Amino acid sequence: MIEEPYRWVEAIANRREYIETQLAPGSPIAALSYGGGILFVTVGQARQKLFEIYDRIALGAIGHPGDIERLRMAAIELASAEGFTRSAADVSLRRLAFYSLSPLLKTAFEQVYGAPYLARMIFAEVGAAPEGDLYLRVEYDGAIAAEGGVKRAGFCAISGTARATELMEELLQRDHDPKATLHGAMKVALDAWSIGSMPPADDLPSGLPGRPALLAYRQEKLVSATLEACVLERSAATSIRYRQLAGDELQALSA
Amino acid sequence: MTGDSLGAAAADFPALLRRRGLLNEAAQSPAVGVSSAGAVFVPTHSTTILAFKFSGGVLVAGDRRATAGNTVVYDRADKVLEIDRHSIMAIAGVPATAWEMARVLEHSLQYFRRTQLQEMSVDGKVRALSKLLRDNFGFVMQGVGVVVPIFATYDFAGDGQARLYFYDAMGAQFEVAEYAATGSGSPAVRGVLFYENRWGKKLLGKLREDDAVTLALRALDTAAEADTATGGVDRQARIFPIIKIISAAGIKTLPEEQIAARFKSTVA
Structure with a gap:
């Protein structure tokens, strides 16, 4: 196969198609900056999809649970070893994603005899000021898009299909307010999730459906699924800024 | 990169450090370098730390002096270390080893929570510290790395009560109901706390926060009276x-002004 470059390109293309098909049903994840930090929101079944990586870094992932687990572990190991031997301030999402995870993913993706990672991820790192927030969308082939491709957007979205992600970004671009309260940010994030997870409608008249339609859609979905959310707080008493939202607090925020 | 992270050691942070060659070899193997024949092992842990339960949770206090032999090398040492949101390790012993041990423990608990997606149980935390002490015993036998800590935490998953432990240098842990003290000044402190608890106006467990602070300051002052390695309160340098x-709400560090005011009105 090495001697036949065309077959290698073909194999890669097939593999890309296969992975995209596998990722397509994934429930979208929205991450966005609000007044107090960064909020991650998704809706899913029992399995957790939002994770703490280090003091200031969180991960949201769709894909195969086994692959997500391997990547999550790799990220935590790298960050923890760095944080222990140097200091927490030396743990940087940029280095973690660009110099460690991206090469790992690319190698696995292009070794056509081995299995690729079936995963699409959002990493976010909360900064001291909103300008320091960093969002990275990391793909199964090692490609990384900062801020979901939009420079300094202050938000990032992933979903099963490129079309759904575009719709989420369009909505976030329109509604996102970096100074919003957590409650306000939750509403926008849920709208983004709803539009990303709605069945594709090619004949939408003005692009995005209205808020009532999005609300009705997610109320119907939430009957049989669970809302999951976490925050990276910009200022907190401890160095650990990750906090899972749960119970009454989550209930109140999403009402 | 991740293949060997599966299995029993998946959540073991010291194992990760070992795999990456980041943990000092000598610290892992108690067998090496057992002290030469005839040398007498004299445990020295010159400081005083104490902890007791009161109505608002657990109070942990430590003096600030660090000594080498009979020289005072540092008078602003912090020996009461926060390990996680609800756990404190207070250390008597060799600072280099103790601080490194606290660092490994802190990272171990965080690593466990992040990888396993749940808090480590109180028993697990207590045991993790015990294991670190045991792994350090080689240094203890060489007379260079003895650490005798107190560990205080709050049991959320269990009965929602404060829990308090002290350790010996080999890693045996002892849970106490009321109070613990270690370090060279601890006999005096144990005397003070025993006396207060037995014949004082109130049981230690019923003290209000102000009275608990007063008691801690008086106990440390008592220890410093006879033990040169305990700093107590430095009145001139403040x-x-x-x-x-x-407490259930987490860890609160009392501001120096509050301690100073309390000291002035009830101790000095």
């Missing part, structure tokens, strides 16, 4: 002990 309180 150096006060570190006092932290663990």
